[in-house]
Amino acid sequence: MRLYVACLASYNNGVLHGRWIDASSDVDEMQEEIAAMLRESRFPNVSVPCPHCEGEGMPDGSTCHVCAGAGRVASAEEWAIHDSEGLPRCFGEYPGLEKIAAFVELAEEFDHLDADDVATIVDHFGGLEFAETEMRDHFAGIYDSFRSYADEIADEALAALDPESIAVRYFDYESYARDLKHDMTIVEISTGLALFWP
Structure with a gap:
């Protein structure tokens, strides 16, 4: 299971910039991958804490080579899912990482089924919450x-x-x-x- 996350600032400027990331039950892990992709955008529109020194500077007092001591780096802000493998179609472009993590947990719970089959069941029931109830209880x-x-x-x-x-x-x-x-x-x-x- 994986998703292609696209930078919308790049997309709006006619540039395809994004990254395939593995769907995970760990929301923070997916968010870190997305944040790294957004920092690589050619069209930054915000600044974010430096991922190397976390805006705190280096422990040894040296200058951070990523942010040059500024504590912040340029980044794009908005993203959307433009493609996926093994995820329900009903999720669309903006399902939220929590919903993806919940789907991964459901697929792991029913690991005797292929993830695509679990996605088909979720699509049939029109959403994750109803499908979870049906799969667990019926x-x-x-x-x-x-x-x-x-x-x-x-x-x-x-x-x-x-x-x-x-x-x-x-x-x-x-x-x-x-x-x-x-x-x-x-x-x-x-x-x-x-x-x-x-």
Whole structure:
């Protein structure tokens, strides 16, 4: 999972300047990468504390070679996400790093799924918060087909009955699958169907 963060001051001046950064559950780590990219912009519009001496000067009393002792350096200020890999499309350009970190945590929690599949599920539910609830509380699993899931559920229920009963002998699997399908949410992902109970 990664995102391409673009400097908007550069973009507004017709220059493509940005950086691919790894999506992380650590917001500060991503923010540091973005800040470094903004300091490299050819179109600075603010000054920020020096990343080398943190505006405090060098511990040995020497002059900081990055800010020349000024304590601050030039930087661009605004950024946007212009591309991503493995992140939900519904996040758009300005999701906030906290939301990206929360998505990474969700993908790590469901590490038996590909991150792209988790992103597809989030997109299906229209946002991270609802998708988190569905995945944690209503996730039935991944199946090759809905019928295979319905047959499995029916077999479990029928196993508790007398095998000679009419209900077992004449059970209509197809009708049961059709009716069950109306109650569930089905999300098509790369490995099959992700199924969710209501």
